[in-house]
């Protein structure tokens with residue numbers, strides 16, 4: 495028996511469609527998960543080349559602006575972690591990266607709020623897109639927590655003021671027993687480990703949900719049949735299966 | 741680097757003097773710094789700009805363009 499790499503076709507060029515020729519054990523959990531995943535999000539749907547015509551508006555740019563800002567927040571945050579507080583408080587390069595971190599957070603929230611206003615006024619939760627909206631809401635709330643613990647990690651008078659004000663509010667809820675805003679070690683761990691993990695995971699699910707459902711079609715104009723221009727979709731553009739509206 | 745920071749700092753410092761306690765607006769129980777109000781106004785402006793400014797697309801790529 496000759497063993498050939500099925501991804502390499504005879505002319506030596508890689509051919510993705512042939513990867514299906516790899517041996518498969520249909521009863522294994524790996525195969526089952528793969529089938530469910532590929533059926534829900536085939537590569538062309540996961541990273542499409544085109545979007546419906548109505549997506550040609552600046553209002554659709556703010557989701558990806560938020561993702562880009564989050565990328566800068568995380569990259570600069572990693573640099574701050576590598577170099578440490580003596581660097582970011584004292585050296586001018588450190589202060590610069592610290593400022594990049596802070597201002598990219600400003601851009602992140604700025605873009606996120608315009609994004610959510612846009613989605614609110616187009617009622618983008620229509621057509622089985624509830625989960626997209628809800629993961630957005632939770633991302634927003636968790637991001638506020640991430641920013642809050644960031645302000646507590648500044649190690650200056652500002653952060654002392656914020657923590658001593660916040661402790662009374664949080665103690666009045668009872669949560670102060672486990673979440674102590676004057677505990678610097680705990681706050682910086684929430685800021686650089688726990689909350690970033692949650693935000694990134696939520697954004698991942700959020701964007702996958704958008705790919706899964708397709709971009710919501712706009713409301714029909716007066717006198718128009720809703721969704722008439724969308725093959726295989728109901729009036730809210732809820733597609734049931736593989737086809738993506740062109 | 742230090743000198744660049746000094747120059748940039750002086751330039752912006754002469755534009756907006758931040759070396760004083762913040763200014764706040766008071767609308768009944770609503771209290772907000774002017775900087776936060778400015779950010780909210782900017783978000784509203786950018787929101788309407790995003791809706792009104794036409795978005796250039798690639799021409800002749802398909803029937804839906």
Ligand code: HEM
Nearest residue numbers: 554557558560561610613618627630631633634704709710
């Ligand atoms: C961490 C912050 C967020 C990021 C990174 C993010 C990212 C994105 C991206 C990239 C898209 C697709 C492109 C677009 O339409 O802009 C999207 C769609 C969407 N976002 Fe967000 N988003 C965030 C927060 C929110 C919030 C706070 C809400 C609402 C409460 C929200 C609601 C939605 C909805 C409903 C859609 C789907 C629109 C559709 O199906 O047509 N997102 N988001």
